[in-house]
Amino acid sequence: MKSLEDVLAESVARPSALMRLLTAFAGTALGLAALGVYGVVAYFVSQRTREIGIRIALGARRGHVVGFVMAQGLGAVLVGVAIGMAGAPATARMLRAILVGVTATDAAALIGMPAVLILVAMFATYLPARRAANTEPMTVLRSEWPLVADLRGV
Numbered sequence: 001m002k003s004l005e006d007v008l009a010e011s012v013a014r015p016s017a018l019m020r021l022l023t024a025f026a027g028t029a030l031g032l033a034a035l036g037v038y039g040v041v042a043y044f045v046s047q048r049t050r051e052i053g054i055r056i057a058l059g060a061r062r063g064h065v066v067g068f069v070m071a072q073g074l075g076a077v078l079v080g081v082a083i084g085m086a087g088a089p090a091t092a093r094m095l096r097a098i099l100v101g102v103t104a105t106d107a108a109a110l111i112g113m114p115a116v117l118i119l120v121a122m123f124a125t126y127l128p129a130r131r132a133a134n135t136e137p138m139t140v141l142r143s144e145w146p147l148v149a150d151l152r153g154v
Contacts, residue, residue: 030120038124041073045128052132053140062133069132073125074118081114 045052052065092105 030116033117034120034124037073037077037121038127040076041069041125042128042131044072045069045132049132049135050140050143053135053137056133056135057137057141065133066126066129069129070122070125073129074121077118077121081117084117085110085114 052069055068056062056065088110089105
């Protein structure tokens with residue numbers, strides 16, 4: 001014989017453990033997404049260092065450069081969030097059987113997670129954007145000078 005509390009605890013134990021495991025995977029996925037966004041934006045900035053330096057040399061404000069780089073990085077993230085929001089109802093139907101204490105169409109989850117992803121992406125794009133804005137234009141122009149000197153000799 002078991003008490004009703006024991007029976008209830010046993011019936012909820014497996015879904016609860018599964019949700020803890022899914023939460024751990026979701027946290028890991030969020031961390032990997034942040035690292036991926038940071039890596040892609042940092043690579044994008046490194047490839048366009050000359051352009052950014054020339055923009056600053058021509059008078060672009062550092063705030064405009066930060067905004068430009070962040071807009072480029074966040075554009076892809078917003079597309080990904082939109083695709084994820086479109087696929088959320090199908091995923092919610094599959095998860096409905098294992099959810100305990102929350103509905104599959106919980107507004108906080110459907111609004112909160114995209115907001116968290118966008119905030120993480122903003123932070124991940126801000127660091128390379130700030131580094132790009134601190135690019136010294138003279139350093140970039142000096143790196144271009146050998147090319148100009150080679151053209152004079154032609």
